[in-house]
Amino acid sequence: MASLSFIHCADVHLGAPVRGPARMPRGLRDRLRDAPSEAFARIVGEAIHREVDAVIVAGDLFDAEDRNLRAHVRLSRELTRLDEAGIDCLVACGNHDPLGGLSSGVTLPDSVHLFGPRVEVVPLRRDGVEIARVHGVSYEQSTVRRNLAQDFPRRPDGPFNIAVLHANVGDREQHGRYAPCRLRDLTETGFDYWALGHMHTRETLHSSRPVVHYPGNPQALHTREPGPRGATLVTVTESGSVELEPLWTDVVRWHRYRTSIDEIETIEDLAAEFGNIVGDVRLAAPNRLNIVRWTLYGSGPLHPLLNAPGKEADLRGALRTEHGVREQGNPVWLERIDVATHPTHDVDRLRRQPDYLGDMLGLAAELGEWRPTPLRQEVGAAQGSEQDPPAGGAIRLQLAQLLEEPRLVRALGHENVWDTLRFEELLHRAEARAVECLAPAEVDV
Amino acid sequence: MIFRRIHVDGFGIWQDLNLDQLSPGLNVLLAPNEGGKSTLMAFVRAVLFGFKRRRDPHRYEPLRGGNHGGYLDITTEGRNYRVARSDDGTSRGQVHLTGEDGSSYPAGKLDAVLRGTTETLYENVFAFGLDELQRLDTLQEDDVAGHIYSAGMGSGAMSPVAFRQSVQDDMEALFKTRGRKQPIGELLASIEEDEERIAQLRAAPEQHTELLRKEMHLREKLAVRDGRMEERQAEYDELLRTQRAWPHYEELLEAESTLQTIGIEPTQVHYAATEGAVEARAAARGDSEMIGTGELAVSETDLSSGRVDPAELMSSAQRILLRHANKIRGLLSSAERLSVLQNTVTERQETARSRRQSLIADVEELGSDWSLDRVRAVRTDVKARDEVRGWAERIHESEAAIRAAESRAGDANLVYEAMQETHEQIGRGTLIVTWGMVFAAIAGTSVLIPPPARFVSVMSVVSVGALIGALITWLHLRGQRERRAEQAIAAQREAELWQGHDDAKGTHSATHEDWGEWLGEQHLSTELSPQGALDLLDRVAQTQTADHRSHDAQKGVDLATADLQSACMDVLAILEEIDRRDLDIRYDTMKMVDPLLATIGELQAELEDVEAHRERIRSVLERHSSARAGLQALSGSDGADAFRERLASWDPDALARAVGTAQGQLRSVRADRDALNESLGALRQQITNLETDEALSDVLVERESRRAELVEAVNEWAGHAITAALYDEAKSKYEAERQPEVLQLAGQYLSQMTDGRYCRVIAPLGEVRLEVERTDNGERLPPSALSRGTGEQLYLAMRLALARAYGRRAVPLPLVADDILVNFDDDRARATAALLNDFANDGHQIFAFTCHRHLAETFTRNAPDARLQSLPAHA
Known part of the structure; x- marks a missing residue:
């Protein structure tokens, strides 16, 4: 198989305010204001710099509820940068950015693929040759209590199969019942890589085929999210082995x-x-x-x-x-x-x-x-x-x-x-x- | 502790009182009013704690004799002591503590025996009467209250009440319900404002979509306007084109009309396709007519046949003329040229002549010896003039040299002559003066000297004067010699200078000769001075110029003459050709030449008319062509014909009006479109502003910052609230479970005394006050709310409890109570008597005084173990 590389990120929460400490100086507060957008811009910068094949977003790319037009426009600009660099962007929607949450006036470039409410597959090509298949599903509404993992196909064909899902794997109590599923639901499907989103803390649930990974959020949103935050650069070698490298993007x-x-x-x-x-x-x-x-x-x-x-x-x-x-x-x-x-x-x-x-x-x-x-x-x-x-x-x-x-x-x-x-x-x-x-x-x- | 014996030596009304039949339990002592009960109580206190101060009414000095004081035999903690108090002069008196075996103990031992019980505690707890029972303050003394209230309260830096209050203050400093000035209230208000702002700003996506929709709508409108504007522009351009074409069209019509008047059908006029080709190729058929030479079409053969009558001849001559028309035209033009040339020759000859005359006059003016050749031979160039100037300089220099030599020689001569004159003057003058002076001196001296010595002295003076005169004469002669020598030198010098002068003169005449020679070479008079030569050269030069001009004029004459000749030759050549061709023209014909020539003249005039006509046609055609080209150029894609047709449908006024209208419409549509464009620009700006508006992000961050602040404040408040809750809970627990033992016991005793009507006595945490809880409804009442009797029962219960508690902790001192059941109803009095019986049985000796027999009986009936005795009458 062909080697490939992609950036896996999730929970960017563009447009959401970072909950900073009280009474910060104006200059520092401005940094808080733009932090998620800046973090995403760093991801895009890394993608272009490292010439990856794709950027995969596993939900909660932006916060629909905040209806932050500026953030949506900026998102569109960043995705256009990816488009101009010839990098595909595959986006699954999560509980914070369910389908239709983007401002209707904001348009995304053609190279961005937004997964629909049913699991669909998008081939990833390099020079016209298929190098991977990306399967994904989006939240239709902000609450999805169903186990969406069950909707993914069993034993999919193709060179390297990536599944994109925003879910609470293990149904952890503190994180809400969002498409809850068991790890076994993922490991038994025959996929090569599960690109997960929802957990804000970086975690690899399963380290070998399939790799089941939460990259965490690229930017902490509040004081209860200490430590480095970022995305994951995933490199798949010709032999099919998967290497994960953290890209610390927090500002x-x-x-x-x-x-x-x-x-x-x-x-x-x-x-x-x-x-x-x-x-x-x-x-x-x-x-x-x-x-x-x-x-x-x-x-x-x-x-x-x-x-x-x-x-x-x-x-x-x-x-x-x-x-x-x-x-x-x-x-x-x-x-x-x-x-x-x-x-x-x-x-x-x-x-x-x-x-x-x-x-x-x-x-x-x-x-x-x-x-x-x-x-x-x-x-x-x-x-x-x-x-x-x-x-x-x-x-x-x-x-x-x-x-x-x-x-x-x-x-x-x-x-x-x-x-x-x-x-x-x-x-x-x-x-x-x-x-x-x-x-x-x-x-x- | 029990009192085994009370012995009074002397104390108030008592003297030598001995009470030794004392029960270790309840003792009821009956005595009438003023029977000494209070005195006895005071005695016990005085033995244990000392006499009162001297003026204190309770000091009880002995009224009936005996030493002030007495003793108590006590048993405490298994040991017997005697505590004796006697008046030793001090106010408190002296205490003696002795053991069973008579051994004495130091005074401090009594404190130990009493386990630190103070006088106040004793008075308030262990010895009390009706008065004390009716007064709360007797329980508020520190020593007592500590046992009631402080038990279980700790003893920290802050009182519990103050602590609770400080916590409450802290809470209220942060938050008060409906308070807006406290930080939390302020933050809540600010966040509410933020929320309102956020709600407004969150409408941005809808506004954005709406604006985009408007933008699209505007763009569509703009496209329609653009189309309309293009149409209007095209209309206007078309009309403008038509208007511009109008002058061409008018000219074309005029040209066509003219053509038609001269018989040319405009539709049959074709133009060369090439640009600017206005040369008309008339229709072949109309060629001869057009050029107007039809009537000149004389047959050549007819002319040459010679068989013509004069009319024919005329016609023949016409033919000849026709045949030779070009040549005749050539001749005519040559004739013109010849005339011009002739004029030129004449003019030039005139010029040449006048110049020649002028030249000759110039030469004559130079002098009779001057000829043109001589003039031409003279060099008048710059070099020659420079040479003349050189000569002038040299001559001037030689003259100057002569003058200088002359001057120098003259000066030398003057010197010499002056020298000679001086010499002569000195020679004469000096000697005369000298000698004169000598004689004058001698004469003067002779007059001044007295007569006796005058002679000798005159002689002496004469001798001296002679000597001086001789000396002067010698000196004069010597000077003369020197001056003569100088004179000789001056004369020689003068001669030399004159020689130089002569040399200069020689040089000058040589120069002059050379100059004369040069002039000769230049064909000029040798008499001329250099300046004269220069002037002459100027004049000669002018003459030379006149000579050149005369020569040039002559040349012009020659050239013109040559041209004339050449022209004549041309004419001759033409004529010769005509001659050759027409040698066969007969003489009679030749005779007709004159009329022929006249005819030629007429024809010539006619020809000119034809030419003019032709020129007119050419001009019309040119205008026609130009107008057509103009129309063609403006016709655009319509094609000239269609364009012309359209032009035909307009008249200039209507066209001008239409152009004006179209222009107005175009302007209106354009203004409309510009306004739309402007709106579109403003809309785009609005969209961009909305897309880049940081306000929402700012307010969100602001709100989060305030929320963080609020969370901090809430936590701080919660910290205080938790403290308050813990305190309150501990207080409840304390009040429920950990009241001081005293209050617990008091509750039990009160309950016993009131037959269970009241169950508890409570001191709220941290407060120095009591409450009584009713058994039936749990109501808590302050003592002030109780009836007098119940109040006394409460205080009795408190004292019993204190005594018991103290007894447990320290030492159970005997209790002395003075008529405490007076205000109790029978039931409670009985219950109390029973209670005291039990209390005493628990090991607490009690002395209950009463003056009421029925109360004494109450004791005997209800307190089976009580020992009743009457105090001895002291009166």
Whole structure:
């Protein structure tokens, strides 16, 4: 068979806003605004540079819901670049860009093939010779609960068979029931390569014939998508072996760092630690905007200072000024410092004390892995659910005052307000505050 | 702890009171009013904690003798002690603690025995009367309240209430329901604004599609307009073409009309296809007529036959003329030429003559000895003039040299003469003056000297004067000699200079001779000065020029003459040819030549008419052709005929009107189209703006940024809310499960006293107040809401509880209660008596004082273990 190469990407989400940190400088925010488009432009640039045979997009190329005409026009421009370079582009639609989601005024070049709602096959040719066949299917609507993998043919003919599908393989709970299927549904079909989309994190589910691969998204959309993001360059040798090479295309990258304050005596030492982090980030991720979330944990002399009201914001501001806030080149932006340090008190001992502080700490400890859930999901749940740990009901009631405020629910859109809570951290901070304010000084260790 | 004996030495009204029949449990002591119950209570407190200050009414100084004080025999934790208090002059008095064996302990040991119980605690908990039972504040003293409220509350940097309040403040600083000034409210409002903006901007794709649709519609309209404009343009062009062709058309019509008047059918006129070919080839048939020579068509043979009458001859002559028409024309033109040539010759001859005369005059003016040949021989060129100027210079130089030599010689002569004159003057003058002076001196001296010495002195002066005169004379002679020598030199010099002058003169005359020689060579008078020579040369040169011009004029005459001759030869040649050809013309015929010539003249005139006619035709044809060509050029694809037909359908005014109308229409359609184009441009710009509009992306990012901020604020608020929830939950738990032991016991006691009407006594977390919970409905009531009796029962329950709790933790001090059942109803009094019985049985000694016998009986009936005794009468 002939060797071939193609770029497999998915979940570009053109036109979707990247959910950046609050109060970023204008220049950096502009980078966020254009990040998905820039990432896709990098994919197109790579495709042209490496002279691949095709670019395959496995769904969610753009966000139809945002109706971002500018992004659609830009998409059209990028696809025209591919067209002019003689590179075919095969696009399957996913839950975010179901068929018909593109602005009707935007036209795509002829070399772009949009798969229809039924599985169809498109031959891939080089110099008139068929080198592969690409099978694909698009979402007709944003919700497809059916197992679309079953619609693909069994034992397809042809030189090298690629299947393009936007689906939740393994029906993972956190990722919605989008064309859910089992890995076995894919591996038993006789395809050579499954070009998947939907999971935003790069993952190879099956590494040899067929290769079943999620390239992840080319650009992280929010802080919960840390680390490098990109597309995959797939090279098929004449012998039919498949090599995957990641192409990191993200223009904004989130990083998470954790530092223990156990050994840190002063704020200056802490700032120096952050300086080291900035150095690492710049080295590891040049040519992009880097956003760092920094978690401080452990216990030490800095704990009271870090937990004083407003201190985290002050420190964050100072570190931003000192390190990396430049709008050009390779800026590093400190998104937030999560202060998860604990006081020097012997909290376990305090918890055993037969007093109300002991009770508070005990109640907190009893919460364990419990997470608050909306009240109104339950019938007659005004007093909490029976499954709640002792303080659970009170916490849910208390939180519901704001979290079930209709304006807040509207303001956060699709995001479940309750899901935005960093409960573990908050609980930790509540405990720390109670200990700080209510524990007798003499029990200091 | 139990009191085994109470012994008063002297305390208030009591003196030497000894109570030793004390039960370790409940003791009911009956005494009337003012029977010393309170004094006894005060005594026990004073022994344990000291006397009151001296002016304190409760110090109870002995009123009836005896030493102030007394002792208590106590048993505590299995050991017996005697605690004695005596007045040692200090206000508190002296305490003596002795053991069973009489051994003394230091005063501090009592604190240990009392386990740190303070006086206040004792007074509030262990010794109380009706007054205390009716006052809450007796339970609020720190020592007491600590046991009620602080139990289980910790002792942190912040009070629980302040802590809860600070958490609440933090929450409200971030969010208040319906609050807009708090950060969360502000963010919610901003996001709502963003959402509205986004909703507007999300209409962009529809707008875009709509604009594209409009654009397409406009383009279609534009295409229609373009087509219409093309039509209008074509119409206008056509009319314009027609209008431009109109002058050609008119000219054509005129030409055709003219042609027709001269008998030429315009349709039969053909033109050479070649461009600009206006030479008409008339129809062969009309050739002779056209050229108008038909009447000259005399037969050559007729003329040559000689058999012609005069008329024939005339005709014959005409034929001859016809035959020789060209030659005759040649002759005529030659005649003209000859006349011109003749004139030329005459003119030129006249010029030549006048120039010749002018030349001769010029030569004569030069002088009688001048001839034309001499003039021609003289060189008047630049070189000759330069040579003359050279001579002039040389002559001038030689003259100047003579003048210079003359001047120098003259100067030398003057010098010499001056020298001589000076010499003579000096020779005479000097000596005369000298000697004069000598004599004057001698004469002067003689007059001035007195007479006796005058002679000698005059002699001396004469001698000196003679000496001076001789010296001067010597000097004068010597100068004369020198001057003569100088004079000789000057004379010699003068002679030399004169010699030089003569030399210069010689040179000058030689130059002159040479000059004369040069003039001779130049055929000029040797008398001439160089300037004169130059002037003469100018004049000669003018004459030479006149000579040349005369020569040229003569040449012109010669040439013209030659031309004339040549022309004559041509005429002769023609005539000769005619002669040769017409040798056979008879003499009579020849005689007819004159009339013939006259006829020729007439014919000539006729011929000219014909030529003019011909010229007219040619001109008409030219115009005709030009007009046709013009029409042809403008006819376009229609073809000339169709074009002409169309032209025929117009008249100029209508055409002008039509052109105007068409132009107006075209302008209107074009304006229409331009307006459409402009709209299209604006539309395209709108589409481009929409396609590149960053507003939506910006607002989306802005909204996400605000959402991030909101999530942060919500989390911060939630942190406080979680703290609040944990606190509140811990508080409930505390109030439900972890009230201080005191309150739990108090609840039990109160329940017992009220026959279960009240079940719990609660101190809300962090607050220094009590609430009583009713058993039936769980209602919590503050003490102020209770009846007097129930209030007293609550406080009694609290004291019992405190005493029990304290007893457990420290030491169960005996309880002294003064008439506490007074306000209790019978049931509650009985229940309380039973309660106290049980309480005492649990190891807590009680002394219950009363002045009411029925209450004492209540005790005896309901407290089977109580020991009733009456206090001895002290009066």
